[in-house]
Amino acid sequence: MSMIENEYDVVIAGVGPAGSSVALNVAKMGFKVLAAEKRQEIGSPKRCGEGLSKSALERMGIELDEKWVCNTIWGATVYAPNGRFVRIDYKGPEGWIIERKIFDKELAKKAARTGAKIVAKTDVLGVERKGKFLNVKLKTREEIIDVKTKILVAADGVESKVPRMLGMDTTLKLIDIASAVQFEMANVDVDSKRIEIYFGNETAPGGYVWIFPKGKDTANVGIGVRKPFARLTAYEYLKRFVEGRKNLKDGSIIEVNTGGVPVGGLMKNMVLNNFLVVGDAAHQVNPIHGGGIAEAYVAGKIAGNVIVKALEDEDYSAKKLSLYNKIWWDERGKKLEKILKLRHVVEKLKDEDLNWLVDYLRGEDLVALAEASGMEKLKFILMKKPKLISLARKLF
Numbered sequence: 001m002s003m004i005e006n007e008y009d010v011v012i013a014g015v016g017p018a019g020s021s022v023a024l025n026v027a028k029m030g031f032k033v034l035a036a037e038k039r040q041e042i043g044s045p046k047r048c049g050e051g052l053s054k055s056a057l058e059r060m061g062i063e064l065d066e067k068w069v070c071n072t073i074w075g076a077t078v079y080a081p082n083g084r085f086v087r088i089d090y091k092g093p094e095g096w097i098i099e100r101k102i103f104d105k106e107l108a109k110k111a112a113r114t115g116a117k118i119v120a121k122t123d124v125l126g127v128e129r130k131g132k133f134l135n136v137k138l139k140t141r142e143e144i145i146d147v148k149t150k151i152l153v154a155a156d157g158v159e160s161k162v163p164r165m166l167g168m169d170t171t172l173k174l175i176d177i178a179s180a181v182q183f184e185m186a187n188v189d190v191d192s193k194r195i196e197i198y199f200g201n202e203t204a205p206g207g208y209v210w211i212f213p214k215g216k217d218t219a220n221v222g223i224g225v226r227k228p229f230a231r232l233t234a235y236e237y238l239k240r241f242v243e244g245r246k247n248l249k250d251g252s253i254i255e256v257n258t259g260g261v262p263v264g265g266l267m268k269n270m271v272l273n274n275f276l277v278v279g280d281a282a283h284q285v286n287p288i289h290g291g292g293i294a295e296a297y298v299a300g301k302i303a304g305n306v307i308v309k310a311l312e313d314e315d316y317s318a319k320k321l322s323l324y325n326k327i328w329w330d331e332r333g334k335k336l337e338k339i340l341k342l343r344h345v346v347e348k349l350k351d352e353d354l355n356w357l358v359d360y361l362r363g364e365d366l367v368a369l370a371e372a373s374g375m376e377k378l379k380f381i382l383m384k385k386p387k388l389i390s391l392a393r394k395l396f
């Protein structure tokens with residue numbers, strides 16, 4: 001018995017936050033949606049530090065749910081290579097460390113309740129054009145089947161292959177992809193109210209180390225590094241970091257997570273006839289901190305709304321769907337592009353510059369920078385050091 005029918009209005013490849021968001025927003029308008037996830041369990045294994053800020057949650061427009069909240073965050077400490085730091089203290093909860101395995105499933109369930117058909121262990125293998133429609137080849141546990149659809153959405157994450165099946169090249173340059181490894185650790189000595197971030201060209205070249213506490217003595221301890229800056233693997237840098245810290249080295253590793261994070265390569269065009277690409281697959285990630293849960297979900301909503309209009313008007317052309325490019329670039333792309341400029345500057349700073357910067361930056365400046373609103377201040381600080389003036393100009 002196949003749960004999958006022969007024809008849908010929309011087929012979605014991948015059920016992460018992006019796929020669930022598209023599914024929800026299209027199915028709630030009464031259209032027939034199939035969302036296929038190749039893994040046998042949605043949200044697992046997680047590939048995420050599981051940090052979600054208050055502003056990200058607000059952007060997603062969803063309610064906090066105790067089912068998936070592990071821990072509430074009230075502050076952050078950001079360390080320079082020499083161990084000096086900037087503290088950020090909030091008056092109230094400013095973020096959460098969540099359980100992605102539950103969170104992603106809850107998003108999928110919400111989409112299912114609006115009428116979308118979600119199928120795990122179903123791989124999108126191929127797609128070809130058939131007149132005005134697409135023919136999508138799916139591999140389920142039992143069979144390989146063909147499904148006809150008006151629109152296909154690639155929400156297939158950072159290792160996305162579906163766009164290439166239709167001739168859209170989404171390959172990232174090596175410098176725009178962070179290689180990440182994370183240990184979920186138990187029996188560690190962490191401040192459960194604060195996240196910690198560590199920068200440095202010896203610690204995490206082209207990226208950073210994070211400690212995101214999931215509870216009193218548990219934490220996601222992870223790293224993202226990039227070529228050509230990194231000489232070792234992300235795993236080697238992380239191991240060295242953990243072994244070098246009294247509060248972590250005697251802890252236990254209860255899960256290892258690995259994955260890529262697209263921290264650049266924003267796409268001007270994310271549509272073809274009958275086709276859109278969303279989330280990590282479209283590189284919709286904050287280029288400085290690598291957060292992509294909310295970006296994926298918000299992009300999914302924008303794409304979903306554009307798809308609904310296309311279905312209502314029975315026009316699935318790239319021209320019609322390109323409204324998604326416009327809205328996404330207006331709402332998110334321009335901001336992420338500014339943050340990418342900041343990344344280009346930060347990655348050129350030497351350890352001595354990062355150590356020096358700590359004396360000038362306050363906690364709120366760092367928060368503003370991560371959201372692209374503190375560029376002016378950083379520019380003026382960098383201008384104080386003659387050898388950094390040309391770098392500062394890049395922030396204009």
Ligand code: FAD
Pocket residue numbers: 013014015016017018019036037038039043047048049050051052122123124125155156157158160161162180181182222257258259260261278279280281285290291292293294296
């Ligand atoms: P994904 O969540 O990757 O979902 C894509 C899905 O598509 C996958 O489930 C995959 O199995 C499926 N798929 C792929 N190919 C096919 C196919 N052919 N057929 C069917 N299904 C397919 N973001 C944050 O906001 N906060 C963090 O703390 C954070 N930490 C991170 C730490 C690490 C180590 C990494 C790697 C990433 C982190 N991110 C974080 C980024 C975040 O995890 C992603 O941006 C987010 O999951 C993107 O959602 P998505 O739906 O686009 O893709």
